Amino acid sequence: MPLGRIFASRSTLVVVVVTACAVVGVRAWFHRRFRSVMARKATNAASRRPSRRAKETEDEASDDWRRSSEVGGLAVVALAPAALWFAARGGADNVGGATSTLVCVVISILAYWMTMRLIPFVAAKTLSRNMFGKDLNKRGTRRGETRVPESAGLACGGAYAMALTMQQLFQRLVRVAFGQSAGSAESWAVESNSALACVGYMVFLGFVDDVLDLPWRAKIVSPGFAALPLLLSYGGATTVLVPSPVRAMFNFPADVRSIDIGALYMVYMWLLVVFCSNSINIHAGLNGLEAGQSLIIAGAVLLLNVMALTSDPSDEPITAGAHLFSISLVLPFIATTLALLRHNWYPSKVFVGDTYTYFAGMTLGVAGTLGHFSETLLLFFFPQVLNFLYSTPQLFKFVHCPRHRLPIFDPKTGLLHPSKATETRYNMNLVNLFLRLFGPCTERALCVRLLVFQASSCAAAFGARHVLTGVWK
Numbered sequence: 001m002p003l004g005r006i007f008a009s010r011s012t013l014v015v016v017v018v019t020a021c022a023v024v025g026v027r028a029w030f031h032r033r034f035r036s037v038m039a040r041k042a043t044n045a046a047s048r049r050p051s052r053r054a055k056e057t058e059d060e061a062s063d064d065w066r067r068s069s070e071v072g073g074l075a076v077v078a079l080a081p082a083a084l085w086f087a088a089r090g091g092a093d094n095v096g097g098a099t100s101t102l103v104c105v106v107i108s109i110l111a112y113w114m115t116m117r118l119i120p121f122v123a124a125k126t127l128s129r130n131m132f133g134k135d136l137n138k139r140g141t142r143r144g145e146t147r148v149p150e151s152a153g154l155a156c157g158g159a160y161a162m163a164l165t166m167q168q169l170f171q172r173l174v175r176v177a178f179g180q181s182a183g184s185a186e187s188w189a190v191e192s193n194s195a196l197a198c199v200g201y202m203v204f205l206g207f208v209d210d211v212l213d214l215p216w217r218a219k220i221v222s223p224g225f226a227a228l229p230l231l232l233s234y235g236g237a238t239t240v241l242v243p244s245p246v247r248a249m250f251n252f253p254a255d256v257r258s259i260d261i262g263a264l265y266m267v268y269m270w271l272l273v274v275f276c277s278n279s280i281n282i283h284a285g286l287n288g289l290e291a292g293q294s295l296i297i298a299g300a301v302l303l304l305n306v307m308a309l310t311s312d313p314s315d316e317p318i319t320a321g322a323h324l325f326s327i328s329l330v331l332p333f334i335a336t337t338l339a340l341l342r343h344n345w346y347p348s349k350v351f352v353g354d355t356y357t358y359f360a361g362m363t364l365g366v367a368g369t370l371g372h373f374s375e376t377l378l379l380f381f382f383p384q385v386l387n388f389l390y391s392t393p394q395l396f397k398f399v400h401c402p403r404h405r406l407p408i409f410d411p412k413t414g415l416l417h418p419s420k421a422t423e424t425r426y427n428m429n430l431v432n433l434f435l436r437l438f439g440p441c442t443e444r445a446l447c448v449r450l451l452v453f454q455a456s457s458c459a460a461a462f463g464a465r466h467v468l469t470g471v472w473k
Contacts, residue, residue, distance in 0.1 A: 063347055071341045074292060077455060078299030078334060082306045089310040103170045104328050108335040111163040115339035118155035123343075123350050126150055131210065133351055136404060137286065137443050140411030143347055151210045152343060153356020156336040157203035160363070161196060163332035168192045171328070187235070191325060194233035195366045201226035202277060202362040206355035216395070219354075223277035223362065227270050230366060236322075238265035269369050272378070276365030279384035281357035282391060285406045285431055286447045287346040293383070293454045294360040295337045300380045300458035301330050301367055308373075326371030333363050346444040379461030383454050387430040394421065394428050405429050407446075415440040 126132065126149045138144035171188055205222050208214065214222075239258045247256070284290045305323040337360070343350045368377030378385065394401035405427040407416035418435040421427045426436060434449055435441070441449070 067345045067347075068342060071338065071345050074295060074341065074345075074451075075338055078295050078338075079302070081299065082303040085303060086306050086310065100171060100324055101327060104167060104331045107163050107167050107170070108331040110166075111159045111332045112335035112339050114159040114162065115155055115336045116342065118159055119152055119339065119343050119350060122152055122155045123149035126152075135287070135348065136406050137409050137416060138347075139409050144409075144411075148348060149350045151207055151353035151355045152340060152350035153352045153354075153359055154203065154207055156340050156356055157199070157206075157359045159339075160332055160336050160359070161200060161203075163336075164192060164196050164199075164329075167328055167332070188321075188325065190233050190235070191370055192328075194229045195329060195363075195370065197229035198226050198273070198366055199359060199362050201229075202358040203355055206353065206358035209354040209358075219281070220274075220278060223274045223358065224270065226277070226362060227273040227365075230273060230369065231266050231270055234266070234269070236370075236372070238262050240265065269374070272374050273362065273365040273369060275388070276368075276377075276381065276384075277358055277361035279381060279388055280361040280364075281354055282395070283384050283387045283430060284357060285404070285429075286443055286450070287348040288341060288344055289431075289447050289450060290352050290357050290360070291337050291341045291344050292447065292451045294364065295334060295341065296451060296454045296458060297364055297380050298330050298334045298337065298367075300461070301364065301371070301377070302327065302334065304373060304376060304462075305330070305371060322370060322372045326367045326373075329363060329367040329370070333360070333367075346447060376461060376465055379464060380458050382457040382461070383430060383450070390433065391429050399425060399428065402427070405432065407432060407435055409443075410440075413440075414442055416443055416446055 127147065131150045132147040133150055134146070135144055135148060168189060171192075202223065205226060209219060237260075239260045241258045242252060242256070246252075280290055280294060283293065305327045308323045309327075340350075340352060340356065344352055364377070368374050368380075388395075393399040394405070400421045402421060405421070406419060408419045409416055416435060417440045418432040419427050426432055430450065431446065434446060434453075438449065
């Protein structure tokens with residue numbers, strides 16, 4: 001039996017994916033178990049002379065265990081819907097698409113392993129260069145005085161770039177093996193290189209921001225230059241479907257359902273990518289919030305692509321190619337983000353820095369743009385849109401905007417309270433708004449509430465997409 005037919009077998013593909021996930025899960029369990037046993041031995045060895053260090057070791061072991069288990073729950077939330085949909089619909093009938101997806105899964109697992117190895121290395125290097133911060137949401141406690149390494153997102157960006165490069169090589173081999181046209185392979189390579197250029201530029205910009213602390217004007221404008229490789233290499237259609245109410249309002253002919261807006265579509269793409277790049281950076285400030293929201297959005301993007309491929313499993317580039325390419329961008333991103341969350345979830349051992357927030361926003365923006373579902377992507381970003389609109393008076397200096405708009409931590413109770421920009425105005429972002437609406441809470445509880453809101457928004461986006469299909473367009 002040819003190799004492609006084996007990979008195309010639905011049951012075989014599902015078994016391979018499930019087995020790979022099981023191997024990663026079992027390895028992570030043994031790793032956590034080993035860390036727990038070693039920490040217990042260290043604690044027992046120090047029990048004869050109780051010390052602060054022994055207590056810290058015990059706390060670190062407990063934090064590692066809780067962090068790993070809670071990140072595992074986030075991984076299930078992000079990946080389970082796409083996996084269950086794929087299994088329920090019987091997998092993909094497209095042989096080349098199934099093989100490409102399998103290659104992407106394997107490379108993503110390698111990207112996870114690579115990121116897990118790079119983060120401690122990057123953390124040690126940044127600490128040695130005095131690139132660290134102190135957790136302001138734990139001020140007045142022992143954890144608030146701990147030096148936390150910055151720019152851990154650099155490890156994610158490096159692993160992601162290597163994963164995309166490896167993937168481009170194997171995708172070319174796969175397409176040649178299945179006899180697809182040379183133009184198809186070249187088109188994939190052009191889009192992959194443009195995506196890599198955009199993401200690489202944003203990783204560089206984010207790291208420069210972490211080192212030099214760029215002003216807000218530069219932060220907002222710079223992603224526009226990073227998006228240029230995407231626009232210059234874009235060779236897709238510039239037509240948009242006209243909503244049914246608009247067609248009826250302006251008396252469009254019955255056979256006209258779309259119009260070519262030309263350069264305006266490119267401007268729209270540019271604005272979307274710039275917004276995505278900045279929105280993750282603005283909606284931040286809690287342990288695990290930046291990476292957590294990015295993981296949930298990426299999981300929604302993955303589910304949307306899987307639903308599209310299994311519903312219309314054709315070989316046409318306009319239907320399958322765009323969604324396959326979007327999957328090839330988002331799967332390695334999910335893998336690197338999960339590895340980062342293993343270190344950044346509450347209580348955080350590293351800070352993601354602007355390096356990660358810019359990297360995450362650009363990656364999701366490119367995946368949605370080249371996957372041709374930019375409208376749905378905006379629905380996934382509803383909390384970020386809401387946060388941006390609510391923050392506009394402060395971002396544009398109509399209201400005083402301090403350098404940090406973080407909540408106020410009460411060391412006596414361990415709860416966060418909304419902070420004020422002036423004596424009469426609270427800081428205007430979702431983090432403080434949730435504290436005002438639902439009352440003071442711990443940092444972990446606040447982050448979970450915001451991530452639940454993010455997941456609910458993504459679920460509502462799927463519902464809106466389903467209800468409006470055939471009605472709005």
